[in-house]
Amino acid sequence: MALFLSTYINKVDRKGRVSVPASFRATLSGEAFQGIVLFRSNNHVCLEGFGQSAMEDLSGRLDHFDLFSAEQDDMATAIFGEAVQLPFDGDGRIILPSALISFSGLEEQAAFVGLGRKFQIWNPEEFESRRDKARQSVQEKGLTLPREKAGGAES
Amino acid sequence: MALFLSTYINKVDRKGRVSVPASFRATLSGEAFQGIVLFRSNNHVCLEGFGQSAMEDLSGRLDHFDLFSAEQDDMATAIFGEAVQLPFDGDGRIILPSALISFSGLEEQAAFVGLGRKFQIWNPEEFESRRDKARQSVQEKGLTLPREKAGGAES
């Protein structure tokens, strides 16, 4: 199981503790670092979550920018400068830093939204409207997935 | 056997359990993950089902988008955020989440409709009218199958 799928809503206690959905933990079970990496989304009022190794991929993508370019610098600052590494406790929970809680408008509950290679954490109510917009956008724009590769005889 | 074929009607018990038709399970027997992936159809009041590897195809295609682009985000939210991974129990059953049951109007029974690479799950009665319409449409429009590959991209 290598992908983050589906949406789970878990409770945030007053210490900021929250269980990471078991299936997400299963997705990360092969990782060296047992925990997640979180940072603030640049596009939404939510948090972006990755496994440790996915962060290394991200770093690899950034390398395609000129190392001293303004863009590279901005991206690196926005992503790595903000990122927080949160280990699982013995019961599969993490502790959300209060700065991230307030940024993303979390209160009693947190919605973990699987997006394949990454996931997001939302205030459940705000996520509902976000989800509706996403559905709408996909339909209206007629977004479809590009065909596999180019060379490709598709299966 | 690599395709989902034919239609089977099975019972949904009050826990939401339902047997996946044996022939569908046979189609999936080669998959690493023994189970199915389900999400809501965009076009009908039914559920769309795939094997795990089909989801990985999807994920691979999404990788062609910029990781933080609006399009990638919309599609990932609409597809992966909605998807549910359901493992077979020892007897080849899955448990349908109540949200999907109500979305697709399932009650006592579920119709598993094979559509080749994917399948759908319908309320049997609604499927009948759907099937009638599909037949009618094929007849009226004289729809035919395009040849394999041919320059012609289909929809």
Place this chain on the structure above:
DNA sequence: TGGATATCTATGGAATAACATGGAATTTAA
């Protein structure tokens, strides 16, 4: 061909395990 037997499937219920969650206890740092 017919009948009997065995196998596979779907289904229901019950036992078991896993998960999320709250609070307390222990450790670490200031």
Place this chain on the structure above:
DNA sequence: TTAAATTCCATGTTATTCCATAGATATCCA
């Protein structure tokens, strides 16, 4: 010593596994 953070434990709920049965299908042998 106080505050904060981490670990540990207890609990209710949910999900998963196990077992039993009945019907259907396929197989085998006479």
